[in-house]
Amino acid sequence: MTLNVGIIGLGAMGSDHVKRISERTGGVNLVAVADLNKALVEKYSKKYDAKGYTDGAALIDSPDVDAVMVVTSPDEEHSQFVLKAIEAGKYVFCEKPLMPTVAACQEIIDAETKHGKRLVQVGFMRRYGKGYIEMKKAIDERQFGEPLIIHATHRNYEVPETYDTPMAISNTAVHEADLLHWLLGEDYESGVTFLPKKQTKYTRSNLHDPQIIMLDTKSGVHIDLEVFVNNHMGYDINCEVVCEEGTISLKTPTDVAIKTKFHREDHIPEEFTERFKDAYDNEIQQWVDSVQNDKLTGPSSWDGLIAMATCDALGKSRDEGGIREPIALPEKPALYND
Ligand SMILES: NC(=O)C1=CN([C@@H]2O[C@H](COP(=O)(O)OP(=O)(O)OC[C@H]3O[C@@H](n4cnc5c(N)ncnc54)[C@H](O)[C@@H]3O)[C@@H](O)[C@H]2O)C=CC1
């Protein structure tokens, strides 16, 4: 049976998902779109012959909509629609982060637990990247012995003026906060955030950039993560896992390598929709398939809370000048055990 999906939020990520659902995902129809911006609603409702709304709640209430995608920003705009979808008993894909605070993630977990069935998947799409899947297999199988250290970078070419210091963790590093404990198959013990060089060419009053994060896991794996969101180089995501008898690293996919006039060059992706196109495609196809099977298999609301609890500790460390902070989790509800 074809799944009829409505998408709330038609900006940079939402418009990419509109195209993905309409043109590259099997077993699904885009039947409705919503945004506060009427021009975007008119554009995409007309282009994809979908019903247009400016009120996301009305989209969720529509009997024509089987499942919902929440792709709004700022991130605080997610829970109103996630909670309404749960109330309506409809599956809902919520872009990361689930919400930018632990308390708001907990509110969603409480609502889902009361409903009695998992309905929420969170958009941690790095888990669907081929490189990360191969890395996780190698770690799970201990192909190179015990993992010891992870070196990672999360670099953006630039971010908008509204992007501020806390977002470097809650909006950006939240990807690695989810990814790396999933990759290693264990929880974090503690974290530290510190702010290097205070005055740089692109420093803004509301944004300290770059930021340096360190995480340590329960077994003692040490992680260092550079978050550099105005690097004016490109969208450069790196991850190297150092094991007892070898390393395994993420490779940036390139179609061509150029050599000319005594130099060679590779392309650096401009932004996330280019760099992780396959991961997004795999993620959304898996979400549609799991909804049709009436059993979600992707990142849950609980994964959303783990990531935000990690980010909270890292934000507290940053605000306290780089003091190591424990990363503690509440008891995991049984709903999220399978
Ligand atoms: N998984 C990933 O790699 C990525 C995830 N994201 C996430 O996707 C979400 C959207 O990000 P962007 O597309 O970059 O933001 P954006 O600012 O480009 O678009 C957000 C859209 O949501 C709409 N909106 C906001 N509040 C609304 C409401 N109450 N009702 C209806 N529409 C509303 C805005 O009018 C805007 O058109 C964010 O949560 C962000 O964290 C963004 C980029 C990449």
Ligand SMILES: O=C1[C@H](O)[C@H](O)[C@@H](O)[C@H](O)[C@H]1O
């Ligand atoms: O989710 C995302 C993107 O995937 C980028 O990796 C981040 O740098 C960006 O800040 C965030 O919105």
